[in-house]
């Protein structure tokens with residue numbers, strides 16, 4: 001198996017470790033463990049026990065391999081929205097820290113057969129967990145044009161949503177990511193834009209995986225398992241995700257559930273972005289549950 005550290009460069013590692021450090025005496029849950037970059041950094045920095053969760057069976061297989069000789073790390077195949085049941089199945093009912101590093105891993109993005117990338121030819125799949133749900137091709141080839149335009153606007157912030165939806169419907173059926181990307185490009189009528197398919201692919205991925213609903217449900221579930229003084233750290237990669245996290249943290253703070261630790265989201269510095277361009281859009285927010293007494 002390839003070295004996992006070559007397959008996905010984790011973002012904002014130092015900030016994650018420093019923010020989570022006060023939780024190291026208890027169980028820390030990495031709810032989107034992916035290739036295990038953050039998990040490993042947390043364990044190396046002194047976290048006593050770590051539960052690494054991912055919804056993608058391939059990621060889970062790699063995580064199991066990577067940590068098979070580390071008794072401090074357990075691995076589970078689950079959605080972070082099921083954190084309560086997953087803890088119970090590991091004979092736990094509370095966690096001291098929960099990390100969610102949202103979005104897609106480089107492993108998923110770079111593998112053509114997963115269908116996440118408009119730069120690689122593959123089936124239009126985009127499921128984090130290909131053993132359930134329906135592939136993005138169902139939306140691409142079946143959604144009525146107005147609903148497609150709404151989807152692109154809502155989940156992709158795409159200003160040319162109507163033109164793209166019209167073109168996608170006109171060019172059906174789409175059998176591959178490249179066919180779809182070509183169709184999207186045609187809707188831009190030759191006008192230059194770096195990657196015209198970026199927002200459409202993002203929107204389809206979010207809809208296919210129900211990602212925004214998962215964030216809301218996952219944050220709510222995390223708040224029920226965190227111990228007094230426990231911390232929740234969330235890294236978002238676009239404004240839709242970040243807005244949900246910001247609003248939920250603000251609501252919790254107003255309700256007296258605990259305190260926001262990041263008055264502004266923390267971003268990667270120039271040198272990290274130079275080394276890892278994916279870090280450019282990362283926004284980290286952290287929340288601490290009310291302590292005892």
Ligand SMILES: C[S@@+](CC[C@H](N)C(=O)[O-])C[C@H]1O[C@@H](n2cnc3c(N)ncnc32)[C@H](O)[C@@H]1O
Nearest residue numbers: 010032033034035036037038055056079080101
């Ligand atoms: C940005 S990657 C995380 C990378 C990881 N922090 C690392 O260092 O390798 C996001 C991961 O979240 C996973 N994921 C997405 N939705 C999920 C969900 N609802 N529950 C659990 N994992 C999820 C994806 O499969 C992907 O592996």
